[in-house]
Amino acid sequence: xxxxxxxxxxxxxxxxxxxxxxxxxxxxxxxxxxxxxxxxxxxxxxxxxxxxxxxxxxxxxxxxxxxxxxxxxxxxxxxxxxxxxxxxxxxxxxxxxxxxxxxxxxxxxxxxxxxxxxxxxxxxxxxxxxxxxxxxxxxxxxxxxxxxxxxxxxxxxxxxxxxxxxxxxxxxxxxxxxxxxxxxxxxxxxxx
Numbered sequence: 050x051x052x053x054x055x056x057x058x059x060x061x062x063x064x065x066x067x068x069x070x071x072x073x074x075x076x077x078x079x080x081x082x083x084x085x086x087x088x089x090x091x092x093x094x095x096x097x098x099x100x101x102x103x104x105x106x107x108x109x110x111x112x113x114x115x116x117x118x119x120x121x122x123x124x125x126x127x128x129x130x131x132x133x134x135x136x137x138x139x140x141x142x143x144x145x146x147x148x149x150x151x152x153x154x155x156x157x158x159x160x161x162x163x164x165x166x167x168x169x170x171x172x173x174x175x176x177x178x179x180x181x182x183x184x185x186x187x188x189x190x191x192x193x194x195x196x197x198x199x200x201x202x203x204x205x206x207x208x209x210x211x212x213x214x215x216x217x218x219x220x221x222x223x224x225x226x227x228x229x230x231x232x233x234x235x236x237x238x239x240x241x
Contacts, residue, residue: 124165134185140189161195
C-alpha cells in the first residue's frame, strides 16, 4: 500500500489516542516507511492546543486564563495594560483560579471584574495607592476587584473573607470585593 508520509504524520497528530495511531502505522507502513514517517512527524509543525499553551504576557486578550476569565477582562483588552512579566501572569492565574471557586460556590454566576491590572500611569490616574496590588509589581503580587452577577455582594464578601487566604479589601459598600496578594502573601483585611 502506498501512503503519503506527510499525510500519515498529520493523521497521527490528529488522532485522539496515539496508541491507536501507532497500531495503525505499524499495520500500514513498512519498517523503512515507518522510519521515514518518524522523521516527517518530528519535522511537521505542531499546532498548540489551548490546553498546551501557557498564559504569558503575549497571549491574545481572548485567551482564557481559566474557563470563565479571559486575559482581556484583567486588562480591558488594552495594549497599554498588557502584562510585561511572566510573574504577573502567574499571580493573575492564582487569583483567577480563586474566582472560579467563588463562581462555583454561588451557582456558577458570571464573574464581573471591575478592575484588574493597572500599570503605574493608569493606577495613578485612577487615584490608586502607590503600592497598589493592582500594579502586579512583584512575584505573588496582584489584585482584582470583582462581583458575581446576581449575587448579594455582602454574602460574596463574607465567603471570600472566610476562604481567601491572602489580601481582601471590604469593598461591598462600593459594589465590589477586592481580592489581592502582597509580597509574602500575608493575610490582610481592610475597609475602603
